[in-house]
Amino acid sequence: MDPILERYHALEEKVGVYTPNLDTKLLFDAFTFADSAHKGQLRKSGEPYIIHPLAVAEIVADLELDVDSVIAALLHDCIEDTQATHQDIAKKFGEPVAALVEGVTKLTRVQWTSKEEEQSENLRKMFMAMAQDIRVILIKVCDRLHNMRTMEYQSPRKQREKSLETMEIYAPIAHRLGMQKLKWELEDLSLRYLDPVGYKEIEDQLAERSSAHEEFLASIQHRIQQRLSQEGIHCTVYGRVKHIYSIYRKMYAQNKTLDEIFDLYAFRVIVDDIPECYNVLGCIHDMFKPVLGRFKDYIGTPKPNMYQSLHTTVIGREGIPFEVQIRTWEMHQTAEYGVAAHWKYKQGLANKKLGTEADFEWVRKLLENQQDTDAEEFVRTLKVDMFADEVFVFTPNGDVVNLPAGATPIDFAYNIHSAVGNTMVGARVNGRMVPYDTQLQNGDIVEVITSKAAKGPSRDWLQICKSNEARNKIRQWFKKERREENIVTGRAAFEAELKHVKIPLSAVTAEEVLPHILRKVRLGTLDELYAAIGYGGTTAAKAVARVKDELLRLGRLQAEKAAAAAKTTAESVIVPGMSPTVDPVQLKGSNKHNDSGIIVEGLGNCLVKFAKCCTPVPGDPVIGFITRGYGVSVHRADCPNAAPDKRKPEEADRWVKVSWVDSSLPNYKTAVEVSAKDRDGLTLDIAMALSAAKVKVTALSARSLPDGHAAINIVAEVKNKDELNFVINKLNNIQGVYYVARASGK
Ligand code: MN
Numbered sequence: 200m201d202p203i204l205e206r207y208h209a210l211e212e213k214v215g216v217y218t219p220n221l222d223t224k225l226l227f228d229a230f231t232f233a234d235s236a237h238k239g240q241l242r243k244s245g246e247p248y249i250i251h252p253l254a255v256a257e258i259v260a261d262l263e264l265d266v267d268s269v270i271a272a273l274l275h276d277c278i279e280d281t282q283a284t285h286q287d288i289a290k291k292f293g294e295p296v297a298a299l300v301e302g303v304t305k306l307t308r309v310q311w312t313s314k315e316e317e318q319s320e321n322l323r324k325m326f327m328a329m330a331q332d333i334r335v336i337l338i339k340v341c342d343r344l345h346n347m348r349t350m351e352y353q354s355p356r357k358q359r360e361k362s363l364e365t366m367e368i369y370a371p372i373a374h375r376l377g378m379q380k381l382k383w384e385l386e387d388l389s390l391r392y393l394d395p396v397g398y399k400e401i402e403d404q405l406a407e408r409s410s411a412h413e414e415f416l417a418s419i420q421h422r423i424q425q426r427l428s429q430e431g432i433h434c435t436v437y438g439r440v441k442h443i444y445s446i447y448r449k450m451y452a453q454n455k456t457l458d459e460i461f462d463l464y465a466f467r468v469i470v471d472d473i474p475e476c477y478n479v480l481g482c483i484h485d486m487f488k489p490v491l492g493r494f495k496d497y498i499g500t501p502k503p504n505m506y507q508s509l510h511t512t513v514i515g516r517e518g519i520p521f522e523v524q525i526r527t528w529e530m531h532q533t534a535e536y537g538v539a540a541h542w543k544y545k546q547g548l549a550n551k552k553l554g555t556e557a558d559f560e561w562v563r564k565l566l567e568n569q570q571d572t573d574a575e576e577f578v579r580t581l582k583v584d585m586f587a588d589e590v591f592v593f594t595p596n597g598d599v600v601n602l603p604a605g606a607t608p609i610d611f612a613y614n615i616h617s618a619v620g621n622t623m624v625g626a627r628v629n630g631r632m633v634p635y636d637t638q639l640q641n642g643d644i645v646e647v648i649t650s651k652a653a654k655g656p657s658r659d660w661l662q663i664c665k666s667n668e669a670r671n672k673i674r675q676w677f678k679k680e681r682r683e684e685n686i687v688t689g690r691a692a693f694e695a696e697l698k699h700v701k702i703p704l705s706a707v708t709a710e711e712v713l714p715h716i717l718r719k720v721r722l723g724t725l726d727e728l729y730a731a732i733g734y735g736g737t738t739a740a741k742a743v744a745r746v747k748d749e750l751l752r753l754g755r756l757q758a759e760k761a762a763a764a765a766k767t768t769a770e771s772v773i774v775p776g777m778s779p780t781v782d783p784v785q786l787k788g789s790n791k792h793n794d795s796g797i798i799v800e801g802l803g804n805c806l807v808k809f810a811k812c813c814t815p816v817p818g819d820p821v822i823g824f825i826t827r828g829y830g831v832s833v834h835r836a837d838c839p840n841a842a843p844d845k846r847k848p849e850e851a852d853r854w855v856k857v858s859w860v861d862s863s864l865p866n867y868k869t870a871v872e873v874s875a876k877d878r879d880g881l882t883l884d885i886a887m888a889l890s891a892a893k894v895k896v897t898a899l900s901a902r903s904l905p906d907g908h909a910a911i912n913i914v915a916e917v918k919n920k921d922e923l924n925f926v927i928n929k930l931n932n933i934q935g936v937y938y939v940a941r942a943s944g945k
Pocket of ligand 1: 251275276342
C-alpha cells in the first residue's frame, strides 16, 4: 500500500479510538481534498507536501481533539498555499471547520518574532486575541511542532527565526495552557538552533553517560516498583532524564556543570487516586533520604496552570539526588496535555460542541487560578479575546500596538505620536489605502501616510476615533494651532458679556485687579482666558461670572478696610477700578473764589463759599447768607438750614438772593448718601456705576449698619444738577439701593 495512504489509515484508527461513530468517509474526504490541493507541492525535505498536514493531524489526534480539529489540521495549509477557498471548505466540511482553517491561516500570515523583548508579551496576547477559538491555537501549536521537528531542512536563517518565534510565542503559550509535553519538545527543538553549541554540549554529555543513566533509572524504577507492589499499591513507575532546555537553563542560571545539576533525573509514580499519592510519598521517604525543603504539595495547592502532583527530591545509596513526582492518572493527563486534556474528558461526558462559551469559561477559570502577575496579564488577554474590547495591530516595523476594539487608523496614528496624527493625510491597512473610519482588525499591518503640508486633523475625526488618547490629542491641536483666532473671538465674546453685565473692561484690567482675576480663572494671562473662551474650553458667561465674583470679593475687602479705617481717619476709600489718586476731601474752604459761578444780588464781587451741609451745584435753586467774616455762604433753596421758618428774625437781612452764572470752575463737589440693603459687592457696584458715568469721585466711604443696611457716602464732582441727577439715577438702579439722597442739613 502507498505509505502515505497507510499513514492516513493509522490516523483514522487513532481518531476512531477516542471518537465513537467516527464519520470515516468525511475524514477520508478531508485527506483526499488536502492531498489533491497540495498535489505537486514538495516539502523542503523533498517529500510530498501532504506529509505535513497529515503529521499535524496526528499530533492533534494525539491530543485527542475533536474530529473538526483533526479535519482542520489536514486542511490547515489549503487556504494559504493552494487554490482552495474558505467557501470550498465550508461547503464540503461545514462552516465550523472552515472557520478553524481560516483562524489557523490568519495566525500563519503573521510574523511573530520581534526585535524587542518587551514586545513578546504583546505578541502572545495578539496571538490569543486573533485565534478566537482555542482549538485554533492548539492546531497552530501542533503545526509549529511538526515544522520544528523538520526544521533541519530549512536555511540556517529560517531555522533561527522560527526557533526564536517558537521560544518567544509558542512554548510560553503551550506552558500556559498546561501542555508540558509539547512545551518541552518545542523548547528543546528551538534551543538546538538558537544555541547549537550549548545544546550539543549537553546532548553529548548526556549521551556519553547514557548507559550509566539508563542503568540508574532502571535500578531506581525497579526498586520503587517492587516496594509499592509489596505495599499492595497499583501503580505505574517510570524515570527519565530531564529535558535539555531545563538542564540548559539551570546550568546557565546557576553557572553549574552538568554534574553539579541537582536533579537531573525525574521519576513519575502514577496511581489511581489521591490517598494512594500520599501513601506512595510515605514509602518513598522511607526508602530514600528526603532532601530538606524540596517537598511540594501541588495536589493541595495546584500550580497556576492546574498542574497537580506531589514533588519530592530524595537521595539514594548512590548519593545521587533525584526528583519523584507522584500523581493520579487524571492529573497526569492534565499535566501532559493541559487545556487539550479538558476536551478529552469533555467528549466522554457529553456530545457538546466545542469552542463554546462554556469552554472558554473553563479556560478562564484555569487561568484565573494563576497567581503571578504575568499570568494575570494573560488572563486579561484571554478575556480580551472573549469580550473583544481590545484590538492588536502591527506597525510596518512589526511592533505591536494595542488599541480599543473598533479603533481606526486615526487612533493608531495618535497612538504612535501626536505629530503623526496631526500630519496624517492617508492610511494603509495591509498595504491597501483605506478610509479613516475603517475599523482595524487583530493582526492588521497599519501604515500612516504623513505630509508636512497636512492641514491638521479635521473636527470630524473626533467622532470617528475610538480612543480617548486620540480625542484628547486632536482637541489639543485645535487648542494650540488656532490660538490667535481663538484669542480674537474669545476677546470679543468676553467684552460683549462684560458689557451685558455693565462691568467696564477697565475694571478688569486694572493693574491691582487683574492678577486676582487671573488667579480666580486659573490662567496665566488675559490672552489665555480669551483663547480658552475662543476654543470653547470655557464660555464667556462663565468667565465673566467668575470675574464678577472676584470683583465683588475685592470690593467687600476694601469696604471692610475702609470701615475699619473710618474709625480713626477721614472716611475715604479707594475702590478697585477707580482712579487711585483721589485725596481725602475737605469741603470747607472750597470754591472760595469770586469766579465761583455765583452772583450775589447787590453785592457784586464778594467772597462766596458753598455750604457744606447741602453742597449745591449749578442748576439748584440757591439762596445766600451773609456770614460774619466769611463772605456769602450759598445754600440750596431747599436746605433745611435755609428754611424760612428756621431763619432767625434778627438775621432776616442777612439772607440774600443769589443766582448761577457761567463760571470758570469745571466741576462742583457735592455729596450724596446712598442707603441700601447691605450685601456683598455693594460698594463695588456703586464705584463701578460712578466710574461708568465718568464722574470724578473724590471720596467714598461705606459703613455697615447694625440692622443689615448700609450707608455709603460719596463726594463727587459734577458740572451741574443735570449731571448729578444722572448720577443719582444710576445709583438708584443698583441692586439693593433704596434711597439716594443729596447730603443736607446737619
Ligand atoms: Mn503548516
